[in-house]
Amino acid sequence: xxxxxxxxxxxxxxxxxxxxxxxxxxxxxxxxxxxxxxxxxxxxxxxxxxxxxxxxxxxxxxxxxxxxxxxxxxxxxxxxxxxxxxxxxxxxxxxxxxxxxxxxxxxxxxxxxxxxxxxxxxxxxxxxxxxxxxxxxxxxxxxxxxxxxxxxxxxxxxxxxxxxxxxxxxxxxxxxxxxxxxxxxxxxxxxxxxxxxxxxxxxxxxxxxxxxxxxxxxxxxxxxxxxxxxxxxxxxxxxxxxxxxxxxxxxxxxxxxxxxxxxxxxxxxxxxxxxxxxxxxxxxxxxxxxxxxxxxxxxxxxxxxxxxxxxxxxxxxxxxxxxxxxxxxxxxxxxxxxxxxxxxxxxxxxxxxxxxxxxxxxxxxxxxxxxxxxxxxxxxxxxxxxxxxxxxxxxxxxxxxxxxxxxxxxxxxxxxxxxxxxxxxxxxxxxxxxxxxxxxxxxxxxxxxxxxx
Ligand code: AMP
Ligand code: MG
Numbered sequence: 001x002x003x004x005x006x007x008x009x010x011x012x013x014x015x016x017x018x019x020x021x022x023x024x025x026x027x028x029x030x031x032x033x034x035x036x037x038x039x040x041x042x043x044x045x046x047x048x049x050x051x052x053x054x055x056x057x058x059x060x061x062x063x064x065x066x067x068x069x070x071x072x073x074x075x076x077x078x079x080x081x082x083x084x085x086x087x088x089x090x091x092x093x094x095x096x097x098x099x100x101x102x103x104x105x106x107x108x109x110x111x112x113x114x115x116x117x118x119x120x121x122x123x124x125x126x127x128x129x130x131x132x133x134x135x136x137x138x139x140x141x142x143x144x145x146x147x148x149x150x151x152x153x154x155x156x157x158x159x160x161x162x163x164x165x166x167x168x169x170x171x172x173x174x175x176x177x178x179x180x181x182x183x184x185x186x187x188x189x190x191x192x193x194x195x196x197x198x199x200x201x202x203x204x205x206x207x208x209x210x211x212x213x214x215x216x217x218x219x220x221x222x223x224x225x226x227x228x229x230x231x232x233x234x235x236x237x238x239x240x241x242x243x244x245x246x247x248x249x250x251x252x253x254x255x256x257x258x259x260x261x262x263x264x265x266x267x268x269x270x271x272x273x274x275x276x277x278x279x280x281x282x283x284x285x286x287x288x289x290x291x292x293x294x295x296x297x298x299x300x301x302x303x304x305x306x307x308x309x310x311x312x313x314x315x316x317x318x319x320x321x322x323x324x325x326x327x328x329x330x331x332x333x334x335x336x337x338x339x340x341x342x343x344x345x346x347x348x349x350x351x352x353x354x355x356x357x358x359x360x361x362x363x364x365x366x367x368x369x370x371x372x373x374x375x376x377x378x379x380x381x382x383x384x385x386x387x388x389x390x391x392x393x394x395x396x397x398x399x400x401x402x403x404x405x406x407x408x409x410x411x412x413x414x415x416x417x418x419x420x421x422x423x424x425x426x427x428x429x430x431x432x433x434x435x436x437x438x439x440x441x442x443x444x445x446x447x448x449x450x451x452x453x
């Protein structure tokens with residue numbers, strides 16, 4: 001018999017839920033009446049319908065595993081102004097997929113996810129968004145004991161490559177109906193095409209490539225690109241062990257369990273291809289009795305590198321303010337310089353745009369002057385650069401600092417100051433220039449991030 005794709009679940013009872021942060025811009029997008037919002041509602045204590053936990057599978061660090069929402073519950077789908085939103089609670093208690101986990105989350109990890117998703121959205125990167133963090137009065141034991149918290153997460157869809165892997169392996173009789181459902185909900189313009197499965201694969205690939213190229217643009221390291229964390233809408237999600245790169249290093253990896261750098265900054269393109277291969281395999285059974293063949297999906301996969309490279313160079317040209325096509329050699333020289341100098345990735349582009357912005361000897365070296373001259377010959381269009389290069393990213397040390405201040409002193413002022421800066425990451429502001437400083441190198445060389453906290 002085909003396995004079930006979800007289970008009905010009930011959020012655990014919490015006493016005195018306390019709203020720590022609430023995202024007004026997102027609630028406006030959702031058309032929610034904020035007057036009505038309480039900690040009770042945001043922690044799932046006051047429900048209209050029984051939530052669901054989704055079943056899914058995934059390749060975790062290369063190994064196939066059957067999983068599901070172990071600490072997440074989807075409250076339902078909300079439609080506003082023609083947009084569909086899945087509203088989910090993370091950290092609201094155990095589900096049938098929790099295994100030995102407690103189904104809970106610590107307040108620091110949920111504040112961390114809130115902040116990263118907020119930054120990514122304002123960096124104009126396709127991402128899950130966070131409506132609120134609600135603290136509970138429970139104690140959660142992880143590396144340290146902390147209050148528990150629930151994050152209200154909003155995405156177009158929580159369906160992942162791994163959901164397809166689950167259906168293909170555990171509920172193969174549902175694969176066609178499931179794929180039709182996903183196309184109808186999320187790629188409805190493909191509904192009437194007789195090549196829709198190939199086109200669906202192609203569009204998922206395109207959305208995912210755009211997402212990862214955007215990560216490379218801002219120095220984002222997702223940290224846990226398992227296929228269960230890859231959305232079919234190209235939305236960045238599952239902000240666990242993620243981090244931003246400061247000093248340019250393609251091997252940069254911060255996750256405590258990523259010992260071999262599988263998900264390192266510079267490996268994200270290759271891993272995306274690998275993940276798409278797994279996604280393609282889950283669609284293969286659909287190709288046998290339809291008008292499309294798996295060769296057509298394979299041909300799309302074969303074009304991955306060309307598509308990725310083209311989008312990558314377009315993105316890098318924008319970062320360098322190059323309005324023409326080509327100039328790959330200049331982009332490559334800048335990358336070479338970044339690799340050998342290990343300069344701060346974000347600030348290097350700001351320095352190129354506005355020489356003298358940073359008082360760092362690395363930018364007075366003859367090597368950098370050469371780079372400046374070469375870029376000046378073909379690029380430095382200010383408008384392009386201002387749109388592509390953030391002035392602010394969530395610097396790892398500032399994030400940790402803000403979280404520590406809250407966990408140790410119940411003080412959210414640094415956290416809120418960071419949110420404030422990250423509200424407009426493309427706009428410079430003299431008053432907040434200290435948020436542009438990279439950490440001491442030793443900080444990043446020891447910085448470690450964690451899954452499932
Ligand atoms: P990933 O998202 O790839 O890191 O995989 C983590 C899996 O473990 C997901 O299926 C989560 O739902 C589950 N999980 C993480 N933390 C917990 C927890 N505290 N309790 C139960 N399940 C968890
Ligand atoms: Mg996950």
